[in-house]
Amino acid sequence: MRTGASWAAAFVAALAITWSAALQAQDTTHTIDQGVRVGITYTAGVRPSIVVLPARGIDSALAILSRDLDNSDRFEVINLAQGDAAGPKLPSAAWNSGPNPTPINYSLYRTLGADYGVEVVPDQSGAVVRLHDLKAGAVRREQKMTLPTPDTPDFRMSVHRMADEVVRWATGTPGIAATRVAYVANKRVYRVDGDGADLVAVTPSTDEALSPAWSPDGQRLAYTQFVGGHGAIVVVSLGSGARTTVPTTNRDLNITPSFAPDGKTLAFARSNEDGTDIYSADVLAGCCVQRLTVGRFADNLSPTYSPDGRRIAFVSTRAGLPQIYVMAADGTDQELLAPFDYGVTGSSNAPEWSPDGASVIFHREVSRSPQLFVLDIASHRVRQLTSAGRNEDATWAPDGRHLAFVSDRSGRKQLWIIDTETGRIRQLTFAGGVRLPAWSRRLAGTAAGSTQ
Amino acid sequence: MAMSSRALSLLFAVSVIAACGGKAAPEQPAPSGTTNSDAATRARQDSIDAANRARAEADARDRADRDRMAREAADRGAHDRGSVLEQLATMIHFDYDKADVQEADNQVLDLKAGILSANPAVRLRVSGHADERGSDEYNLAIGNRRAAAAKRYLVNKGVDAARIEVISYGEERPLDPGHDEAAYTKNRRAEFEVIAGGDNLVAPR
Numbered sequence: 001m002r003t004g005a006s007w008a009a010a011f012v013a014a015l016a017i018t019w020s021a022a023l024q025a026q027d028t029t030h031t032i033d034q035g036v037r038v039g040i041t042y043t044a045g046v047r048p049s050i051v052v053l054p055a056r057g058i059d060s061a062l063a064i065l066s067r068d069l070d071n072s073d074r075f076e077v078i079n080l081a082q083g084d085a086a087g088p089k090l091p092s093a094a095w096n097s098g099p100n101p102t103p104i105n106y107s108l109y110r111t112l113g114a115d116y117g118v119e120v121v122p123d124q125s126g127a128v129v130r131l132h133d134l135k136a137g138a139v140r141r142e143q144k145m146t147l148p149t150p151d152t153p154d155f156r157m158s159v160h161r162m163a164d165e166v167v168r169w170a171t172g173t174p175g176i177a178a179t180r181v182a183y184v185a186n187k188r189v190y191r192v193d194g195d196g197a198d199l200v201a202v203t204p205s206t207d208e209a210l211s212p213a214w215s216p217d218g219q220r221l222a223y224t225q226f227v228g229g230h231g232a233i234v235v236v237s238l239g240s241g242a243r244t245t246v247p248t249t250n251r252d253l254n255i256t257p258s259f260a261p262d263g264k265t266l267a268f269a270r271s272n273e274d275g276t277d278i279y280s281a282d283v284l285a286g287c288c289v290q291r292l293t294v295g296r297f298a299d300n301l302s303p304t305y306s307p308d309g310r311r312i313a314f315v316s317t318r319a320g321l322p323q324i325y326v327m328a329a330d331g332t333d334q335e336l337l338a339p340f341d342y343g344v345t346g347s348s349n350a351p352e353w354s355p356d357g358a359s360v361i362f363h364r365e366v367s368r369s370p371q372l373f374v375l376d377i378a379s380h381r382v383r384q385l386t387s388a389g390r391n392e393d394a395t396w397a398p399d400g401r402h403l404a405f406v407s408d409r410s411g412r413k414q415l416w417i418i419d420t421e422t423g424r425i426r427q428l429t430f431a432g433g434v435r436l437p438a439w440s441r442r443l444a445g446t447a448a449g450s451t452q
Numbered sequence: 453m454a455m456s457s458r459a460l461s462l463l464f465a466v467s468v469i470a471a472c473g474g475k476a477a478p479e480q481p482a483p484s485g486t487t488n489s490d491a492a493t494r495a496r497q498d499s500i501d502a503a504n505r506a507r508a509e510a511d512a513r514d515r516a517d518r519d520r521m522a523r524e525a526a527d528r529g530a531h532d533r534g535s536v537l538e539q540l541a542t543m544i545h546f547d548y549d550k551a552d553v554q555e556a557d558n559q560v561l562d563l564k565a566g567i568l569s570a571n572p573a574v575r576l577r578v579s580g581h582a583d584e585r586g587s588d589e590y591n592l593a594i595g596n597r598r599a600a601a602a603k604r605y606l607v608n609k610g611v612d613a614a615r616i617e618v619i620s621y622g623e624e625r626p627l628d629p630g631h632d633e634a635a636y637t638k639n640r641r642a643e644f645e646v647i648a649g650g651d652n653l654v655a656p657r
Binding site for chain 1: 577589590604621624
């Protein structure tokens, strides 16, 4: 047991950590996108605080878990210091280890100011995960989950799924850790975990690829295979590596693929001397190509399905500059979706319908610089999300509140993630020249996309 | 026939003028509350005006350069296969976010049309390109539109449409890797490549 004095010191340290985290978060909100309102204001102390309880032998899993909880932007995460590092430390009595763990000392954890504690107790076949309500002094939820050893391919995804469950237990909505972001760099499609780790190339270095799009189950990616000014739409199965070409896309330039929620219909745009128009095809049966737009003197591209699969938002130049329109999934009932002032509003591109169906994100040029805008479907009102640097090609996380997007705010084009509720921003990639991101839905418990 | 082609070039001229008119217009709204005489606002507006002036001057310079290059190409005449090929391959350029053939490039395309009619075996591939600023994916569409506009011009001059193939590279193949207005101006272009019948070229009579 420690003395009262050292406890007081630890408590002060804990306060300092929480405080500095809050300051940092506020700083981020204000300096990166000054003057732009994003939903509710991020006020320190409003979110519940959470601490991952230490456990021996699974440090790497707990580190991933803690970071995932932080990335969910739904908690203040209290990080306990390891070893001699600075930060709040717990007395050994609070440690929970061995086959017969001592009960959680709730009063000790309460001194950290934490609302929730996450306890992971590994066993032979996985781990038992417990969410403690520290204020109430009781277990809120507990569940046996898979936890492979860190050297197995599914290790990180398993921890991510664990984190998403913990978020669901605490908030009612699952987290977004068990997801991947596909993007283009150096002419190849890569995919990376939602926390920026586990980077894997999806397309061969011999191909030039553009515009990756996830199937709803996260098992396949569609993309444009660009060859000599032409482009085919290829669908790759991430498990087997098998590639198929979407029918009729072996001629002309076929771009901007997008899966329908049914996982078998794929919409895409085809450019040839008649202009650019949107088509759909059945990629499972390899048939049934349908033309959805007839542009004549306008381009139509970048289709994105509503989550019920009944409508498609897309880009059209029918009024001159590209703007955001909507149509029924069969191509009928085409109309303007995002209002604009003719001759004043800049080009608008790259729409993506939110997973909850309530909004469409897109980018629009403001003084020749693209910025993210979000359109509220019900009110048809448009709100600007970013203003610093060039910000473009946003893609929704499955929670419908986080977005990954391309920004040059740090110099070269990188992927960043913004929480539209708090305005908190983090950088996802650090190698230059990254573009055209696509965020997967939550990846199920199979080894989806975990093959090399 | 002659009537309709004149009407067409008139139409092109009008659209180019319209485009230029749009460009010359101030891009920023005038400061609204001049009475509050906010020095910072004025300074900011001044710098915007200066930037607009600089851009307009750069655009004018580029246009003059292109005019001169086109005139020089025309003056050199089409006396040997080399210069015929060169004239076939001369690029044309486009305004930002525009896919209309510019008046300055009519002469370049007219020369190509003449060469194509004197050499019926020649087939051309036109590739459209964009600068890096617009949306990556939209740039593929606008590149395609630029190539298609060049093709349409030539077809309107009597060239068989089947002899011209249209492709787009969007912003994927910049001519100038720079990130400034000068680079962008060069990169917004259509390139012309002879893909068949390029041997034994003759100059138009």
